[in-house]
Amino acid sequence: MKITCFEDLAAEAKRMAKKTVIAVVEAQDEHTLESVIQATKDGIMVPALIGNEARIRALLARFGADPGGFDIVPANGAEDSLQKAVALIKAGKAGAIMKGILESGQFMKAILDKENGLIPAGGKLSLIGFYEAPKYHKLFAVSDFGLNTYPDLALKRIIIENAVRLLHALGHESPKVAVLSSVEKVNPKMPDAVDGGALKEMNQRGELSGCIVEGPISFDLATSAEAARIKGYLSPVAGDADLLIVPDIAAGNMLVKCLTGFGGARTAGTVLGAAVPVILTSRSAEASDKYYSIALAACAAAGF
Incomplete structure (x- = not known):
């Protein structure tokens, strides 16, 4: 099944047998628990709630959920929560990890720590977001707008490969990839345009496969x-x-915030390239965004 909207994504996650x-x-957060409760009711996930047990239980009860029906792992602060989450993953007892009420930097530090073993040898992480925008005809993705600051050509190739692997899992046989720039022709004075042309040539030579790459291409022509x-x-x-590949973190960050802030787009996201899907939503994200991010991670876990 090809995923074309968030409802498709949730439906696919619900259908999965495992x-x-x-x-x-640090699950003691209203929007996080609201999304987790709904995703659990819908059969999308099995949660392991790590953090302040008393606060987690109180919030579950406030949302009308029976605390006794959830696996709650008591932890003393963010670092303890992170280590207990890592331990669950290393023991094969969890297949994804989600950020609750803690800073992204602290969360990602644990993911990146080589001692924790969550990054495969030679692996590179990238952040991907999916967007459902009122003026676009289907679900589309943007990468990387949050982890890699100024990716070079080699890293942009990895970012595309990470994203294409997920898109294949979501039913896209040959996703269409737009390597964004402000121009449509290679300009030696514009590194992002040069990279766009090089990535297109890699795709045409079969070095970057499983997708159709166009670049450089402007946002308006891509969409x-x-x-x-x-x-x-x-x-x-x-x-x-x-899939839209942004030239750097600044351009990507501005693009996705315009999509959601001015464009009214709904969003879901995950970090790719780790041993398991990583749900890295903003602490201020709406419960619905977190819900669809859970569905995305569930599909990614099954697809990988």
């Missing part, structure tokens, strides 16, 4: 068939991109 155990770090028609731009990716 439910992913997700270790929720608007009408803009492509007016400008006479011909490409199978034009107006139909499944």
Whole structure:
């Protein structure tokens, strides 16, 4: 089944016979628990709630859930929660990890710590977000807008490969990848345009496979068939991109915040490249965003 909207994503996660155990770090947070309770009711996940036991139990009860029906792992602070989550993953008792009410930097430090063994040898992490925007005809993804600051050509290739692997798991046989720039032609003075052209050539030579890569390409041409028609731009990716690759973290961060803030897009995200899916939502994210991020991680865990 090809996932084209968040409802499809949730439905696919619900259909999975084996439910992913997700270790929720510092779970004593309203939006986090609200999303976890709903995802558990819907049969999308099996939660391991790690953190302040009394606060977790109180919040579960406030939302009308029976605390006795949840696996609660008491922990004394964020570091203790992180280590207990890592232990569950290393023991094979959890297949994904989710950030609750703690800082992203502290959370990711534990993921990146080589002693914890969550990064495969030679592995590189990348952050991917999926967006459902009112003016676009399908679900699409953006990467990497939050982990890799100024990725070079080699790292951009890995970012694409990480994302394409997930898109395959979501039913996309040959996802359309747009390597974004402000121009559509390779300009030696613009490194992002040079990289876009190089990645397209890699794809054409078969070195970057399983997808169709276009680059460099501007945002409007990647997402608007009408803009492509007016400008006479011909490409199978034009107006139909499944994945947008941003040139750097600054451009990516601004793009996704415009999508959600001004564009009214719904979102879900996960970190790719680790031994298990990593749910890295903002502490201020709505419960619905966290819910769909859980569904995404569940699909990713099954697909990998």
